[in-house]
Amino acid sequence: MNVSLLHKNAVVTGGTRGIGFAIAEALLQAGASVAICGRSESDVDRAVKELAPFASQGNKVVGRPADVTRREQVSEFFQFVDASLDHLDILINNAGVGVFANIAELTPEQWKQVIDTNLNGVYFCSREAIPRFRNRGGGFIINISSLAGKNAFSGGTAYNASKFALNGFSEAMMLDVRYDNIRVSTIMPGSVATNFGSGGAADWKIAPEDIADVVLMVLSMPERTLISSVEIRPSKPKK
Numbered sequence: 001m002n003v004s005l006l007h008k009n010a011v012v013t014g015g016t017r018g019i020g021f022a023i024a025e026a027l028l029q030a031g032a033s034v035a036i037c038g039r040s041e042s043d044v045d046r047a048v049k050e051l052a053p054f055a056s057q058g059n060k061v062v063g064r065p066a067d068v069t070r071r072e073q074v075s076e077f078f079q080f081v082d083a084s085l086d087h088l089d090i091l092i093n094n095a096g097v098g099v100f101a102n103i104a105e106l107t108p109e110q111w112k113q114v115i116d117t118n119l120n121g122v123y124f125c126s127r128e129a130i131p132r133f134r135n136r137g138g139g140f141i142i143n144i145s146s147l148a149g150k151n152a153f154s155g156g157t158a159y160n161a162s163k164f165a166l167n168g169f170s171e172a173m174m175l176d177v178r179y180d181n182i183r184v185s186t187i188m189p190g191s192v193a194t195n196f197g198s199g200g201a202a203d204w205k206i207a208p209e210d211i212a213d214v215v216l217m218v219l220s221m222p223e224r225t226l227i228s229s230v231e232i233r234p235s236k237p238k239k
């Protein structure tokens with residue numbers, strides 16, 4: 001997609017693989033500088049090395065391990081972003097986990113991990129980004145939710161709850177910050193070909209690059225217009 005994001009700076013949480021990596025790659029190709037995080041230091045280092053060739057317009061990619069479920073780590077990560085990227089224009093809340101189990105087998109630890117990552121992590125990162133955006137005069141938050149935030153399925157209690165809640169959170173946040181020139185958008189993909197949960201690649205699934213294209217499309221809208229939510233699904237899912 002032919003979009004210029006030169007001189008824009010973005011955070012992509014969970015940018016070490018899958019959808020987050022593809023979004024980071026697309027933002028870099030559009031000229032933005034990007035900061036990524038993930039829990040694993042070696043994965044962050046590897047991803048930064050793999051992403052660096054896509055920053056060829058005077059922009060750059062940086063990364064640091066941070067667990068979005070830990071408020072102090074999120075705060076330290078954003079201080080690292082301040083020091084590395086000068087200012088912040090875009091936050092992509094992408095980090096997420098999928099634990100799928102019948103409610104009878106789902107453990108409290110699994111429940112907590114899913115809600116902490118997919119919901120509380122988004123809150124922690126957004127509350128870091130919003131004051132920075134307000135100081136700068138605006139910004140963009142894109143939350144990677146899921147069609148599982150609209151359609152419940154057996155085995156999805158924790159995941160469905162986290163993404164249904166994320167959709168409500170996103171919409172309310174959008175209304176809270178719209179007059180600060182901060183636009184909030186929610187992207188809800190169906191099955192994407194990543195190693196998320198027990199998933200994996202398959203021809204019929206959405207490619208991570210397709211989600212990255214949607215992110216660029218959302219970011220390319222003129223300031224007067226907000227694509228507030230997008231549903232994206234495989235055209236021909238497995239029967």
Ligand SMILES: NC(=O)c1ccc[n+]([C@@H]2O[C@H](COP(=O)([O-])OP(=O)(O)OC[C@H]3O[C@@H](n4cnc5c(N)ncnc54)[C@H](OP(=O)(O)O)[C@@H]3O)[C@@H](O)[C@H]2O)c1
Nearest residue numbers: 014016018019038039040067068095096146191192194196
């Ligand atoms: N794949 C799908 O079918 C699908 C469909 C709809 C929506 N989604 C959503 O898309 C997002 C990305 O999914 P994906 O398919 O790309 O998954 P993935 O390939 O498993 O990647 C997840 C990313 O999030 C990071 N992460 C997980 N927990 C984290 C934490 N506590 N703190 C910081 N980073 C964390 C992972 O790094 P570490 O493990 O090293 O922390 C990794 O970089 C998720 O929010 C997911 O719910 C996925």
